[in-house]
Structure formats: C-alpha cells, structure tokens
Amino acid sequence: xxxxxxxxxxxxxxxxxxxxxxxxxxxxxxxxxxxxxxxxxxxxxxxxxxxxxxxxxxxxxxxxxxxxxxxxxxxxxxxxxxxxxxxxxxxxxxxxxxxxxxxxxxxxxxxxxxxxxxxxxxxxxxxxxxxxxxxxxxxxxxxxxxxxxxxxxxxxxxxxxxxxxxxxxxxxxxxxxxxxxxxxxxxxxxxxxxxxxxxxxxxxxxxxxxxxxxxxxxxxxxxxxxxxxxxxxxxxxxxxxxxxxxxxxxxxxxxxxxxxxxxxxxxxxxxxxxxxxxxxxxxxxxxxxxxxxxxxxxxxxxxxxxxxxxxxxxxxxxxxxxxxxxxxxxxxxxxxxxxxxxxxxxxxxxxxxxxxxxxxxxxxxxxxxxxxxxxxxxxxxxxxxxxxxxxxxxxxxxxxxxxxxxxxxxxxxxxxxxxxxxxxxxxxxxxxxxxxxxxxxxxxxxxxxxxxxxxxxxxxxxxxxxxxxxxxxxxxxxxxxxxxxxxxxxxxxxxxxxxxxxxxxxxxxxxxxxxxxxxxxxxxxxxxxxxxxxxxxxxxxxxxxxxxxxxxxxxxxxxxxxxxxxxxxxxxxxxxxxxxxxxxxxxxxxxxxxxxxxxxxxxxxxxxxxxxxx
Amino acid sequence: xxxxxxxxxxxxxxxxxxxxxxxxxxxxxxxxxxxxxxxxxxxxxxxxxxxxxxxxxxxxxxxxxxxxxxxxxxxxxxxxxxxxxxxxxxxxxxxxxxxxxxxxxxxxxxxxxxxxxxxxxxxxxxxxxxxxxxxxxxxxxxxxxxxxxxxxxxxxxxxxxxxxxxxxxxxxxxxxxxxxxxxxxxxxxxxxxxxxxxxxxxxxxxxxxxxxxxxxxxxxxxxxxxxxxxxxxxxxxxxxxxxxxxxxxxxxxxxxxxxxxxxxxxxxxxxxxxxxxxxxxxxxxxxxxxxxxxxxxxxxxxxxxxxxxxxxx
Numbered sequence: 001x002x003x004x005x006x007x008x009x010x011x012x013x014x015x016x017x018x019x020x021x022x023x024x025x026x027x028x029x030x031x032x033x034x035x036x037x038x039x040x041x042x043x044x045x046x047x048x049x050x051x052x053x054x055x056x057x058x059x060x061x062x063x064x065x066x067x068x069x070x071x072x073x074x075x076x077x078x079x080x081x082x083x084x085x086x087x088x089x090x091x092x093x094x095x096x097x098x099x100x101x102x103x104x105x106x107x108x109x110x111x112x113x114x115x116x117x118x119x120x121x122x123x124x125x126x127x128x129x130x131x132x133x134x135x136x137x138x139x140x141x142x143x144x145x146x147x148x149x150x151x152x153x154x155x156x157x158x159x160x161x162x163x164x165x166x167x168x169x170x171x172x173x174x175x176x177x178x179x180x181x182x183x184x185x186x187x188x189x190x191x192x193x194x195x196x197x198x199x200x201x202x203x204x205x206x207x208x209x210x211x212x213x214x215x216x217x218x219x220x221x222x223x224x225x226x227x228x229x230x231x232x233x234x235x236x237x238x239x240x241x242x243x244x245x246x247x248x249x250x251x252x253x254x255x256x257x258x259x260x261x262x263x264x265x266x267x268x269x270x271x272x273x274x275x276x277x278x279x280x281x282x283x284x285x286x287x288x289x290x291x292x293x294x295x296x297x298x299x300x301x302x303x304x305x306x307x308x309x310x311x312x313x314x315x316x317x318x319x320x321x322x323x324x325x326x327x328x329x330x331x332x333x334x335x336x337x338x339x340x341x342x343x344x345x346x347x348x349x350x351x352x353x354x355x356x357x358x359x360x361x362x363x364x365x366x367x368x369x370x371x372x373x374x375x376x377x378x379x380x381x382x383x384x385x386x387x388x389x390x391x392x393x394x395x396x397x398x399x400x401x402x403x404x405x406x407x408x409x410x411x412x413x414x415x416x417x418x419x420x421x422x423x424x425x426x427x428x429x430x431x432x433x434x435x436x437x438x439x440x441x442x443x444x445x446x447x448x449x450x451x452x453x454x455x456x457x458x459x460x461x462x463x464x465x466x467x468x469x470x471x472x473x474x475x476x477x478x479x480x481x482x483x484x485x486x487x488x489x490x491x492x493x494x495x496x497x498x499x500x501x502x503x504x505x506x507x508x509x510x511x512x513x514x515x516x517x518x519x520x521x522x523x524x525x526x527x528x529x530x531x532x533x534x535x536x537x538x539x540x541x542x543x544x545x546x547x548x549x550x551x552x553x554x555x556x557x558x559x560x561x562x563x564x565x566x567x568x569x570x571x572x573x574x575x576x577x578x579x580x581x582x583x584x585x586x587x588x589x590x591x592x593x594x595x596x597x598x599x600x601x602x603x604x605x606x607x608x609x610x611x612x613x614x
Numbered sequence: 615x616x617x618x619x620x621x622x623x624x625x626x627x628x629x630x631x632x633x634x635x636x637x638x639x640x641x642x643x644x645x646x647x648x649x650x651x652x653x654x655x656x657x658x659x660x661x662x663x664x665x666x667x668x669x670x671x672x673x674x675x676x677x678x679x680x681x682x683x684x685x686x687x688x689x690x691x692x693x694x695x696x697x698x699x700x701x702x703x704x705x706x707x708x709x710x711x712x713x714x715x716x717x718x719x720x721x722x723x724x725x726x727x728x729x730x731x732x733x734x735x736x737x738x739x740x741x742x743x744x745x746x747x748x749x750x751x752x753x754x755x756x757x758x759x760x761x762x763x764x765x766x767x768x769x770x771x772x773x774x775x776x777x778x779x780x781x782x783x784x785x786x787x788x789x790x791x792x793x794x795x796x797x798x799x800x801x802x803x804x805x806x807x808x809x810x811x812x813x814x815x816x817x818x819x820x821x822x823x824x825x826x827x828x829x830x831x832x833x834x835x836x837x838x839x840x841x842x843x844x845x846x847x848x849x850x851x852x853x854x855x856x857x858x859x860x861x862x863x864x865x866x867x868x869x870x871x872x873x874x875x876x877x878x879x880x881x882x883x884x885x886x887x888x889x890x891x892x893x894x895x896x897x898x899x900x901x902x903x904x905x906x907x908x909x910x911x912x913x914x915x916x917x918x919x920x921x922x923x924x925x926x927x
Contacts, residue, residue, distance in 0.1 A: 138670040194823075200742070233910075362901070407810055408810060409806055409809070409810065426811055428811075429811060429812060431812070433812060434813055436810065436812050437811075440810075441807070441810055443806070443807065444803075445803060448802045448803045448804065449803035449804050449807060450804055451804040451822055451825070452824055452826065453825035453828075454825075463806070463811055466808075466811045466813060467811070494814075508641050
C-alpha cells in the first residue's frame with residue numbers, strides 16, 4: 001500500500017499474516033433459501049479464510065452479507081433455511097451438526113461479535129461474571145481469573161478488579177464493544193465473525209477497536225470474517241475481500257487487488273461512491289436497487305444496473321473465473337480490466353468573490369441545554385448565501401441539537417440567531433409563516449420522516465397546501481416538477497413510503513423540503529442511514545439542487561470524507577463548542593486545532609492502492 | 615474516465631404496483647383468513663343474523679299470551695313458553711336487535727370520547743395531559759357496571775342514558791391505550807416535520823396521528839364491543855334496561871329464572887346467544903389484534919427482510 005503523499009498517519013496497514021497458514025474456515029457452495037421451498041436468498045457462496053487472515057464481506061444492504069455471516073455459526077434466521085453447501089470449521093462441517101454440538105461450538109470454536117454491543121452484554125451481570133460465564137460454558141478452565149485478566153488487557157481494557165465489578169451501562173460504547181470482543185476471544189476460537197462492530201462508534205474509538213481486532217487475530221491465528229458496508233474500514237483491516245451482490249460473491253481476492261483495482265462493474269461502482277477526505281471529488285453512485293430474492297433476472301443479477309452491460313449479460317449467468325488474480329463473476333471481466341481506471345471527477349469549490357457577502361444566517365453566542373444539561377456553548381456560525389456549510393462532529397458534539405435550534409425544533413437556547421436581518425424566535429410556533437417556509441429541514445432517518453399512511457403525492461403536496469393558496473391543478477404540477485427534480489418518476493405520486501427504498505424515501509423528504517422554495521436548507525445526517533452507493537447519489541443530488549436553486553445549505557455530518565464532496569465551508573464541533581471554522585480545504589488539509597488533526601488522522605481512508613496487473 | 619456520470623440522473627421508473635387498499639380493510643381481510651378470525655366472525659355473524667332477521671320471521675307476537683306459563687316445548691311452541699305464557703322462540707328472535715344496537719352505539723361513543731381524550735392528552739402534554747389523565751383515573755376507579763347502575767338509578771332507566779353511561783365508562787380505558795400509542799407516534803419525525811410548518815395542534819392530531827392509530831383503535835373497538843354486550847345484557851337482567859313487556863335477551867334470563875326447572879329453554883337459549891356473541895366478537899378481535907401487531911411490529915422479520923432485500927409490499 002502506498003500513497004502519493006506518503007502513508008497518511010492513521011491508515012491501517014492490513015495485517016501481514018504468515019504465508020501458508022492453515023485454512024481454518026472454508027465455505028463451499030453455500031445456499032440459503034426462504035423456508036418452505038422459496039427463492040434462494042444466497043447461493044454459490046464459496047470462500048476460505050486461513051489462520052490469521054481477515055476476510056471482509058462487503059455489499060449494500062440486501063446483498064445477503066449478514067445472512068452469510070450468521071450461516072458461519074450454523075444459524076439461519078426465522079424464515080430462512082440453510083439448504084445446501086458446507087461450512088467447514090477446521091474440517092468439521094457445521095451444517096451437518098446437531099443442535100447440541102452446534103451449541104458447544106458457538107462461542108467456543110466460532111465466536112460472534114454483533115453490531116450493537118449493548119445487546120450482546122447482559123445488563124444485569126457484572127463484566128467479570130459475564131466473561132467467567134463465557135469461559136465456563138466451554139472449557140473447564142483451571143484459572144478463569146487469569147485468562148480474563150489476560151484477554152481484557154489484550155483488548156486494551158483495564159483489567160483491574162474495579163473494571164470486573166462494573167455493569168455494562170457503566171462503560172462507554174467503545175469499551176462495551178471491546179468487552180464483547182474480549183468475550184469472543186476468551187475461549188480461543190478458530191473463527192470469529194464480526195458483524196459491523198464499529199458502526200455506532202466514533203472514528204477514534206473505531207480505530208482503537210479495529211487495531212484490537214487485527215492484533216488479536218494475528219497473535220491467536222484466528223480466521224476472522226468482518227461484515228461491513230464501510231469499505232474504508234474493510235480496506236484498512238481485511239487481507240481478503242469478498243464483494244457480495246444479490247446473494248452471490250461477485251468478486252473475491254486480496255484487498256490490495258480488489259480495492260486497488262476492482263474489476264467487476266459493481267465493485268468499481270461501490271468504490272467510486274466512497275467519498276475521500278483527501279480530495280473534493282464528485283461522487284458517482286449506482287442507480288437502481290439490487291433485485292429481491294425470487295425476482296432476480298436471468299443472467300447476471302447486476303445487468304439492469306450495469307454500465308458495461310451487453311446482450312449476453314442478460315441471459316447468461318456468469319460463472320466465477322480468475323481475472324487479474326482474483327475471482328470475478330462477470331462475462332466481460334477480461335475486457336473491463338483493460339479499460340482505464342475509474343478516475344473521480346475533481347471539484348473546485350472555491351468561490352470567486354473577494355469580499356465575503358453578508359451571511360444569510362448568523363448565529364451569535366448560541367448556547368443550548370437539554371433540561372439542565374448544557375449541550376452547546378457560545379456557538380458563532382455564519383452561513384454565506386448560496387454556499388454549503390458543513391457542520392462536522394462526533395456523536396455527542398451537539399451538531400444535531402444545533403440543527404434543531406436553527407429550524408425551531410429545540411426551543412431551549414439563548415443567544416442570537418439572525419436570518420436575513422430578522423431575528424429568529426426560539427420555537428417554530430413563534431416564528432412567522434414566511435420564515436418557516438424559507439428555512440426547511442431534512443431529517444436524518446427517511447424511515448421515520450414520512451407518514452406511512454400517506455401517499456408520496458400527499459406528503460409532498462402537504463407543505464404546499466399549508467404555505468400557498470394554490471389550485472389543485474397548480475399544486476399537482478408543482479409536485480410533479482419537484483419529483484422530477486429529485487429524479488423520481490410521476491408514478492411515485494400514488495405510492496406509499498413502505499414501497500420505497502431508503503434512498504427513494506430520502507429523495508421524497510428532500511422534495512418535500514424544496515417544494516416550498518426555501519432559501520436555507522438544513523440537512524441533518526441525511527445519508528447516515530443509507531448505503532454508500534445511495535449516499536453518493538443523494539449527495540450529488542443535493543449538490544446539483546443547491547447550485548440550480550441558489551440555495552444556502554447547512555449539511556450536518558459525522559463523516560469527514562463526505563464534507564469534501566459537498567461543502568465550501570466547514571465548522572468543526574466538539575463537546576458543544578466550535579473548535580475550528582473556515583473554508584473546507586483549509587480545515588481538512590491544514591487543520592490547526594489538535595482535535596481536528598486527530599479526527600483527520602483517525603478517519604479510515606481507502607488509501608490509493610497501486611493497480612496490480614495480472 | 616471509463617464511466618461518465620450523467621449530469622442529471624435519468625428519472626427512475628418504479629415497477630407498476632397495485633394500489634393498496636386502506637389499511638383497516640387489509641387488516642380485517644387478513645384477520646378473516648386466520649382460523650381464529652373465521653370462527654369469531656362466523657359466531658358473531660350467526661347471532662347478528664338471528665337478531666336482524668328475527669323480528670321478521672317470528673311466528674308469534676313477542677308480547678302475546680299464547681299458552682300457560684312455562685309450557686314444555688311442543689310442535690306449536692318450539693321452545694315452550696315463558697313466565698307469562700309468551701312464545702320463547704318469538705321473544706328470542708325479537709329480543710336481540712335492541713341489545714346489539716345499544717352495544718354498538720355505546721362502543722362508538724366510548725371510542726370517540728376516549729380517542730379524543732387520549733390523543734389530545736398525549737399530544738398536548740403538560741397541563742392538558744395532567745387534567746385529562748387524572749379525570750380518567752377518577753372515572754376508572756368506578757367499576758363499569760356500578761358506574762352505569764349509579765347513573766341509571768339516579769336518572770331513571772332511559773335507553774339513551776344507558777348507552778351514554780356505558781359508553782362513557784369505556785372512555786378511560788380507551789384513552790389510556792391510545793395515549794400511550796400517541797406518545798410513541800408523536801415523537802416520530804413526520805410529526806416534527808409538520809410541526810415545523812407551524813401546523814395547528816388539532817390538525818396535526820387529525821391528519822398525521824390518528825391515521826396511524828387505526829390498528830389500536832380497531833382492537834379497542836372490538837374489545838369494548840364485547841364489554842358493551844355483557845354490560846347491556848347485565849343491566850337488562852338486573853331490570854335496568856328496556857322496561858318489561860319488551861323482549862330482551864338479558865331481561866328474559868332474569869324473568870324466567872324462576873321456571874328454570876319447568877322450561878329451561880326460556881333461560882338457556884337467550885343466555886347462550888349472549889355467550890356466543892361475546893365469544894365471537896372477542897375471538898375475532900383477538901385475530902385482528904394479532905394481525906395488527908404483526909403489521910406494526912415485526913422487528914425480527916424487518917431485519918431479515920432488510921438484509922435479504924424484500925420490503926413489505
């Protein structure tokens with residue numbers, strides 16, 4: 001792995017496992033079907049993981065990666081059955097074992113670390129007792145106390161008696177996740193399955209947890225399978241990567257090869273969608289959605305969304321073949337490898353005007369509290385007209401509270417907010433209708449922000465009814481126009497939110513905000529619930545709409561990399577205070593404050609890997 | 615660049631989907647298809663049929679004295695006669711519809727009052743919540759039947775009064791259930807979205823919240839209907855319902871219990887019809903509740919469907 005600017009501090013070097021280590025986990029032709037003979041959800045999945053290696057299992061939601069991960073423990077969720085294939089753990093087929101033998105193996109030879117550590121730990125048991133239980137269930141360890149101290153210090157946790165006496169709720173999220181990892185490693189398993197274990201953690205904590213996983217796997221010779229939708233995390237941790245699409249592994253090879261020089265059009269698309277904190281680049285998403293089980297087209301499942309599609313792709317189901325040193329399921333793999341690498345389009349955000357124009361929105365000494373707990377301290381922010389200001393911060397930094405204060409959802413704040421020379425009142429109810437129309441908000445979670453009992457047409461038309469006095473025909477025309485602007489067809493008007501994917505829902509939410517022609521749009525983590533390929537599409541959509549409609553925008557995010565692709569200015573928040581503010585290039589390339597520097601270092605990066613020719 | 619991103623992505627076309635029926639119809643339809651729901655509906659349907667077409671097919675007048683008291687069943691009087699020598703078959707056929715109409719009216723009244731109280735308490739919070747819920751606590755402290763009896767004995771046995779009294783005694787329980795459902799829904803972002811427009815609270819409740827309470831309202835309605843029938847029949851049995859010459863299942867049980875040995879049919883048949891009706895409505899409601907909970911919840915299935923890419927259609 002090398003990088004033009006030298007290895008950025010904090011980029012995680014993939015573990016170099018000893019060559020020729022024994023294969024601990026092998027999956028052969030795994031097939032998982034909907035119960036009672038339904039369609040296949042996962043099929044033809046084969047891979048093997050040698051001791052000390054980490055296999056990254058990546059793909060969009062709906063690709064079946066979690067389903068495969070659970071099958072590695074011999075488990076199928078309700079409604080699914082493991083219908084075919086073998087999961088060999090040190091040579092033993094898990095799928096042929098009985099219930100009792102499986103129970104013996106789980107937690108012993110094969111361990112699982114779930115996404116949410118608070119769900120994995122029993123809230124009523126002390127940490128020490130939980131670890132002791134895990135040990136007792138599997139081996140009659142003569143000295144459980146010693147092993148627990150050992151595994152805790154290996155997981156970079158304090159192994160003092162005070163720590164063992166704590167309850168899970170007395171630990172931070174990162175500590176909880178490390179306890180879960182310690183628990184998984186304490187019985188010295190051969191295989192460990194990690195299902196997005198760092199999703200809820202801050203970048204700094206995430207980095208520490210990943211370091212822990214890597215060293216533990218290497219020193220114990222454990223074969224690990226790491227499921228994640230975050231390609232940057234997998235890139236830094238995994239030695240091999242399996243890219244899944246529609247229940248199949250479509251590309252499988254070493255991380256350096258697959259991420260450095262992806263061959264399958266889907267892998268290429270996925271990697272192009274990942275934002276980079278080092279460059280301002282236009283993101284390219286993958287339009288469309290993965291086909292559902294039972295509705296998969298004949299031929300290649302990716303054909304309907306593929307930029308390289310030809311007629312044979314639609315009828316022939318590609319078999320895996322070795323191209324450029326990795327397995328690929330693509331008929332045109334050999335041709336595609338010859339093509340030039342996908343280079344991102346670089347953006348130039350710099351504004352030409354020398355004199356900064358008067359801000360649209362300015363915050364002066366805004367402090368906010370929840371009940372009696374202060375969350376924001378003396379925040380000063382200016383949003384220039386027709387620009388996008390990114391507000392960046394870790395969870396708990398107060399960035400969402402800030403957004404809610406601006407739009408009027410959170411009323412308990414003091415200080416001064418001026419929107420185009422008018423002072424903003426505390427709550428939305430106390431603001432004049434004209435102001436409410438001109439400042440619009442897009443919520444974080446598109447799954448809760450749309451009323452499930454209303455059609456998309458009703459949802460988008462509703463603010464029009466409220467703010468304007470329009471005829472029915474005119475209203476319908478505007479709804480139609482705005483849906484087109486967010487790239488949704490006219491036939492969405494009659495559909496209900498639960499018939500839409502996450503990305504489509506978020507487009508509807510954006511349409512609802514823009515239909516009343518606001519001047520300021522506040523977007524609160526609008527892509528955090530979406531896949532990278534969809535995130536790229538939404539970010540590009542927002543960027544286009546902002547330009548076309550001369551919008552001012554506040555884009556709240558925890559994802560530093562995303563900031564580069566959308567914003568011109570940025571504000572870094574930490575523990576409720578503004579740490580640094582200024583143009584995006586300044587802050588991301590030449591951070592001055594210690595906090596920003598550390599944040600930049602800890603962001604997992606898909607560092608450039610030199611193409612490895614076949 | 616190998617792939618050029620179009621400046622404006624092509625407008626997405628959605629797969630043609632059938633228009634969805636209203637949610638409550640879907641839930642009812644699904645409930646009927648479960649064995650539990652089918653049995654419940656069949657029982658209820660049978661009793662309702664008896665009550666509705668009964669008055670038109672009764673062989674005798676329900677108030678005419680046709681034979682000696684407590685005559686045994688005969689070919690002329692299939693279930694014999696009652697305490698005053700009236701035909702039991704005719705009285706059974708005639709005596710159901712008033713009970714049904716009153717139970718239904720009381721249920722509707724109770725649900726409407728309870729829904730208004732519960733939803734506004736939860737949504738308005740603060741002072742209103744305290745005021746409404748403390749009132750609810752006080753009303754809830756009275757047993758339902760005692761409450762109805764108290765009102766009726768003070769104001770006299772008028773049918774509309776019984777309907778209002780029974781309905782009103784349902785309201786607190788309905789209010790509690792809908793309050794907790796509303797608390798959860800009013801925290802969702804789509805409610806915040808309309809609040810941000812400065813929409814008036816009553817409109818938010820009517821347009822955004824109540825449509826999302828269809829399932830709990832249906833379940834409550836079924837449950838309260840069952841209680842209404844029992845209380846209505848009980849009040850008649852105690853002599854606080856329709857005044858005596860009228861035929862009424864509850865009243866018949868009360869009037870004829872002295873002749874239980876001479877002609878048991880005069881008591882057993884109306885009692886059985888009341889029992890079948892309550893079992894039927896209760897069973898059907900249970901089926902609806904199971905379907906409705908499944909529709910709203912399914913965390914495990916939802917996670918599964920999310921991972922394998924099926925969305926609830």
